Amino acid sequence: MSDKPRIATVSLCGCFGCHMSLLDIDERILDLVGLVTFDRTPLTDIKRLGDCDLGLIEGGVANAENVEVLREFRRRCKVLVAFGACAVNGGVPAMRNQFRLADCLRESYCDGIGVHNPGIPNDPEIPLLLNQVHPVHEVVEIDHFLPGCPPSADAIWTFLNELLEGKPIRLPYDQLHYD
Amino acid sequence: MSKTFRLDGREIPFEAGQTIMDAVLAAGGYIPHLCHNPEFAPHGSCRVCLVAIGGRQVSACTAPASEGLEVESDSEAIQATRRAILQMLFVEGNHVCPACEKSGACQLQAVAYYTGMLAPHFTHFFPHRSVDASHPDFIIDFNRCILCELCVRASRDQDGKRVFAISGRGLDSHLAIDSPSGRLGDSSFAAGDKAAHVCPTGAILPKHRGYETPIGARLYDREPISVVGDVRAHEEEVA
Numbered sequence: 001m002s003d004k005p006r007i008a009t010v011s012l013c014g015c016f017g018c019h020m021s022l023l024d025i026d027e028r029i030l031d032l033v034g035l036v037t038f039d040r041t042p043l044t045d046i047k048r049l050g051d052c053d054l055g056l057i058e059g060g061v062a063n064a065e066n067v068e069v070l071r072e073f074r075r076r077c078k079v080l081v082a083f084g085a086c087a088v089n090g091g092v093p094a095m096r097n098q099f100r101l102a103d104c105l106r107e108s109y110c111d112g113i114g115v116h117n118p119g120i121p122n123d124p125e126i127p128l129l130l131n132q133v134h135p136v137h138e139v140v141e142i143d144h145f146l147p148g149c150p151p152s153a154d155a156i157w158t159f160l161n162e163l164l165e166g167k168p169i170r171l172p173y174d175q176l177h178y179d
Numbered sequence: 180m181s182k183t184f185r186l187d188g189r190e191i192p193f194e195a196g197q198t199i200m201d202a203v204l205a206a207g208g209y210i211p212h213l214c215h216n217p218e219f220a221p222h223g224s225c226r227v228c229l230v231a232i233g234g235r236q237v238s239a240c241t242a243p244a245s246e247g248l249e250v251e252s253d254s255e256a257i258q259a260t261r262r263a264i265l266q267m268l269f270v271e272g273n274h275v276c277p278a279c280e281k282s283g284a285c286q287l288q289a290v291a292y293y294t295g296m297l298a299p300h301f302t303h304f305f306p307h308r309s310v311d312a313s314h315p316d317f318i319i320d321f322n323r324c325i326l327c328e329l330c331v332r333a334s335r336d337q338d339g340k341r342v343f344a345i346s347g348r349g350l351d352s353h354l355a356i357d358s359p360s361g362r363l364g365d366s367s368f369a370a371g372d373k374a375a376h377v378c379p380t381g382a383i384l385p386k387h388r389g390y391e392t393p394i395g396a397r398l399y400d401r402e403p404i405s406v407v408g409d410v411r412a413h414e415e416e417v418a
């Protein structure tokens with residue numbers, strides 16, 4: 001067993017943009033791999049979450065599966081981070097909160113422009129949508145927040161380094177963005 | 180010899196009748212503010228200009244300057260209170276900065292950056308509010324209105340029109356438009372009005388120019404509002 005910190009990441013109701021931005025740290029990813037061990041993340045394709053030191057949550061909470069995965073991350077990770085705008089405040093997907101869920105589904109699958117074979121999907125494999133999209137801190141306790149849509153690679157780098165070194169997190173001005 | 184008080188230890192000169200905010204801005208200093216605009220009578224409603232004087236918290240935009248005051252503004256305790264106020268402003272409306280044309284040149288966002296706000300902390304209200312695009316030159320997105328009443332004051336005091344008012348009480352307070360239909364397009368509002376150019380958020384926006392200034396080159400993208408100053412001082416560049 002290596003004693004490097006274990007990191008897990010996941011994208012809930014997000015667009016994977018925050019994960020793309022994590023990859024944008026370019027060759028620094030080699031340093032990161034030297035510093036940490038990756039557990040479940042879309043980058044490793046490990047499906048089952050183990051006990052971790054750090055969990056990064058991209059995306060808000062939009063369906064029943066998101067709730068389950070988020071709670072599992074909270075149980076397994078010592079430190080949990082809302083990673084990016086959608087995790088922090090629901091982001092663009094939460095714009096559907098202005099409408100009733102039934103109206104969203106009808107517009108997407110029945111009445112919308114260009115819909116063929118209208119009908120709302122109801123396969124039991126498909127997680128049920130929540131009435132509203134929620135930021136992750138409204139469902140579990142969150143230890144740190146990293147805003148940005150997505151957070152820039154430099155912001156992610158600053159954040160991870162300070163966190164791993166146990167320092168207080170101070171983003172330079174040009175790395176703190178809500179957009 | 181003019182009289183002085185101290186802001187975080189720095190000597191600030193003032194003249195009789197000036198508020199703490201007036202004197203600090205005139206001396207090239209900064210205290211965050213949203214409902215304050217030196218062209219209008221102080222309003223004292225947003226509370227982000229909060230400072231401490233001898234352990235008592237007051238709003239700098241309404242508190243008169245006086246000789247020998249020790250004013251604390253840049254301390255962590257004061258910044259934490261301001262953050263909490265801003266967090267309440269954020270969750271009370273719908274602020275989706277990545278989808279907002281004003282992002283990067285928005286005073287609400289810039290003040291939140293200045294205080295180091297990372298997340299809205301509270302439970303979001305996700306209120307149902309509308310967008311009014313009935314006017315040919317401007318839109319109003321009520322999701323982003325923080326009820327600072329700058330448009331109300333500008334329309335009443337400078338344009339002589341009273342296009343805007345705050346209606347309702349408590350949580351029901353909202354911006355109302357004086358026209359038969361309640362829509363902006365049916366009011367006497369015009370692009371040249373002062374009221375079209377004072378909103379500190381993306382609630383009142385000109386049409387057709389949303390992305391003229393690219394993200395990354397906007398007013399507060401590189402330097403904080405404490406250095407750059409208010410949106411109003413840069414109208415030509417960012418309108």
Ligand code: SF4
Pocket residue numbers: 178273274275276279280281282283285286287288323380381382
């Ligand atoms: S008005 Fe400002 S704070 Fe609100 S969404 Fe637009 S940029 Fe963000």
Ligand code: SF4
Pocket residue numbers: 323324325326327328329330331354377378379380382383
């Ligand atoms: S529309 Fe803008 S200027 Fe008018 S009250 Fe709302 S935030 Fe203030």
Ligand code: FES
Pocket residue numbers: 211212213214215222223224225226227228229238239240241
């Ligand atoms: S700026 Fe002083 S209360 Fe709003």
